[in-house]
Amino acid sequence: MAQSNGTLKGVLIGGVIGAAAALLLAPKSGRELRGDIRDRYTDVQDRTKQMIADASNKTQEMVKQVGQQASNVVDKTRSAVATAKEEVQSWKDEHKADATDQAKNEQKVN
Numbered sequence: 001m002a003q004s005n006g007t008l009k010g011v012l013i014g015g016v017i018g019a020a021a022a023l024l025l026a027p028k029s030g031r032e033l034r035g036d037i038r039d040r041y042t043d044v045q046d047r048t049k050q051m052i053a054d055a056s057n058k059t060q061e062m063v064k065q066v067g068q069q070a071s072n073v074v075d076k077t078r079s080a081v082a083t084a085k086e087e088v089q090s091w092k093d094e095h096k097a098d099a100t101d102q103a104k105n106e107q108k109v110n
Contacts, residue, residue: 026033 028036
């Protein structure tokens with residue numbers, strides 16, 4: 001407890017000394033300094049808004065690209081499935097014709 005009180009006193013005294021030194025050594029008046037702080041805050045705020053807008057635009061571009069690529073994959077998959085269906089149907093038709101011919105031949109033999 002005594003240690004935390006000592007730390008708190010040290011922080012307060014250091015803060016007061018730092019504030020006094022800043023006021024005594026500042027090359028500008030308080031009004032000018034506040035104006036500079038306000039200008040820098042506005043600049044940072046504008047840059048932040050611009051960065052957010054840029055990030056949003058890039059995100060939208062990436063979403064469009066991913067959507068387009070996904071659409072391409074879906075189209076290719078559909079094409080592959082259709083081709084596979086056609087091949088299976090062709091194979092079934094061939095084997096059905098062979099089975100029919102074989103059944104006819106067996107009937108002729110009997």
